[in-house]
Amino acid sequence: MNTIEEKLWNYIDGTCTPAEQDAIALLIEQDDVYRKKHQELLLLNQEFAAIELDEPSMAFTYNVMETIRTENARQPLKAAIDKRVIMGVGIFFVFTILALLVFTIANIHLQSSAFDVNVKLPTSIKLPNAGNIFSSPVFKWFVVFDVVLALFLTDSYLRRKRATKHA
Amino acid sequence: MQSKLSDIDLITQTLAGNQSAYADLVKRHQRFVFTLAMRFSKTREDAEEIAQDCFIKAYRSLASYNAQAKFSTWLYTIVYNTAMTFLRKKRIATDSMDDEATFIQVENHQSAFDTDNVENKSRSFYLNQAIEQLLPDDATIITLFYKGEQSLEEIAQTLGMETNTVKVKLFRARQRLKEKLERNLKHEVKELI
Numbered sequence: 001m002n003t004i005e006e007k008l009w010n011y012i013d014g015t016c017t018p019a020e021q022d023a024i025a026l027l028i029e030q031d032d033v034y035r036k037k038h039q040e041l042l043l044l045n046q047e048f049a050a051i052e053l054d055e056p057s058m059a060f061t062y063n064v065m066e067t068i069r070t071e072n073a074r075q076p077l078k079a080a081i082d083k084r085v086i087m088g089v090g091i092f093f094v095f096t097i098l099a100l101l102v103f104t105i106a107n108i109h110l111q112s113s114a115f116d117v118n119v120k121l122p123t124s125i126k127l128p129n130a131g132n133i134f135s136s137p138v139f140k141w142f143v144v145f146d147v148v149l150a151l152f153l154t155d156s157y158l159r160r161k162r163a164t165k166h167a
Numbered sequence: 168m169q170s171k172l173s174d175i176d177l178i179t180q181t182l183a184g185n186q187s188a189y190a191d192l193v194k195r196h197q198r199f200v201f202t203l204a205m206r207f208s209k210t211r212e213d214a215e216e217i218a219q220d221c222f223i224k225a226y227r228s229l230a231s232y233n234a235q236a237k238f239s240t241w242l243y244t245i246v247y248n249t250a251m252t253f254l255r256k257k258r259i260a261t262d263s264m265d266d267e268a269t270f271i272q273v274e275n276h277q278s279a280f281d282t283d284n285v286e287n288k289s290r291s292f293y294l295n296q297a298i299e300q301l302l303p304d305d306a307t308i309i310t311l312f313y314k315g316e317q318s319l320e321e322i323a324q325t326l327g328m329e330t331n332t333v334k335v336k337l338f339r340a341r342q343r344l345k346e347k348l349e350r351n352l353k354h355e356v357k358e359l360i
Contacts, residue, residue: 009338015319044345049313051298052291056201056215061193064222065186071223 004034008041174238181229189229193222196239199315200246206306207250209299217253221246236324243315243325247307254303297347305340312337 010016011024027034057063133139172180172191180188197218204217224245225232232241298306304326311317311325319337323330 005342006338009341013319015334044341047290047294048309048341048344050291051294051310051313053198053314054202054205054211054214056197056218057211060197060201060215060219061190064193064219065190067219067223068186068189068226 004037005041008034008038011038012041012045175234178229178232178234178238181226189226192238196242197222199239199310200242202314203243203246203307203310204250206298206310207254207303213253213257217246217250220253221249224249237321239315240317240321240325243311243317244327247325250303293348293351294344296351297344300347300351301340301343304336305343308333308337308340309344 007016007020007024008028011021011028014021016024024034028038029035172188174192174195177188177192177195181192200221201214201218204214204221205211208214208217221242225242232238298309301309307326308322311322312319315322317325319330319333322328322337323333326333328336
């Protein structure tokens with residue numbers, strides 16, 4: 001049902017079966033209409049193949065790479081953190097919880113009359129006095145440093161927000 | 168030496184953190200990507216925006232690229248999807264490109280250009296002019312087939328169509344291109360006479 005043109009395009013593109021290819025080749029050889037059309041389409045095909053590609057601006061590659069660099073720089077801190085660090089912190093907490101759980105289970109004394117849970121910390125562990133920690137000069141300086149840091153971060157956040165708004 | 172590296176080598180280097188390898192990849196494909204973008208946008212500014220967007224999207228999802236397929240096929244799929252999204256955003260209906268009004272607009276735009284370049288007109292100029300007057304889909308198929316070194320199967324993959332559909336579309340696109348080319352040349356001959 002294909003038209004002559006369709007058959008010939010398939011022949012030129014090489015998308016028909018070997019049997020069709022042979023049949024069309026024979027027709028081109030024997031039939032004037034086929035031969036003329038084939039010549040015409042071959043010329044057209046050559047012409048189409050000579051289409052010129054457009055050229056983007058000179059700064060095209062630079063602009064693409066600059067956008068990529070800017071995007072990478074703007075990546076949030078959470079994405080830049082190494083996953084191994086997160087894993088390490090997670091493992092530490094899991095290990096601590098498991099250790100406490102094992103310690104607690106080891107201290108449970110099951111008796112026939114009552115379920116007695118008596119967890120006692122080892123006497124060798126000496127916890128520091130909380131009162132001393134909060135009144136020490138080191139803690140006060142730590143608080144001052146935190147306040148300054150918080151003010152600095154708030155300031156830079158607000159500046160960034162304002163710059164984005166103006167952009 | 169760098170330019171002799173294959174696309175896959177450049178991608179591997181990019182994924183290892185070498186950004187200049189990606190710059191080489193961009194340089195290698197920019198002309199074709201830009202030409203494809205031009206088939207949809209018709210203005211250089213928009214085409215550059217689309218093409219840049221494509222390379223940035225490709226960079227972002229480079230890790231998900233499957234090396235089994237040709238990089239160009241994968242990239243052209245991104246170009247096609249980005250260009251279609253762009254058209255939708257700009258509210259330009261694809262088929263409206265064949266409307267009388269649009270056609271007149273394109274023709275007038277070309278005529279203005281023609282008066283300055285009568286001397287320099289060549290057959291390739293008329294061919295490019297005729298491509299500009301085609302529907303974006305037709306122009307894309309013609310460009311992919313003749314300049315993208317893409318087989319019908321690869322074009323089908325890029326455009327998300329059946330191979331047979333692409334074959335039929337390519338045939339029709341060639342017919343339309345031939346008609347437009349003949350019409351433009353006839354018009355020019357009349358002008359000269």
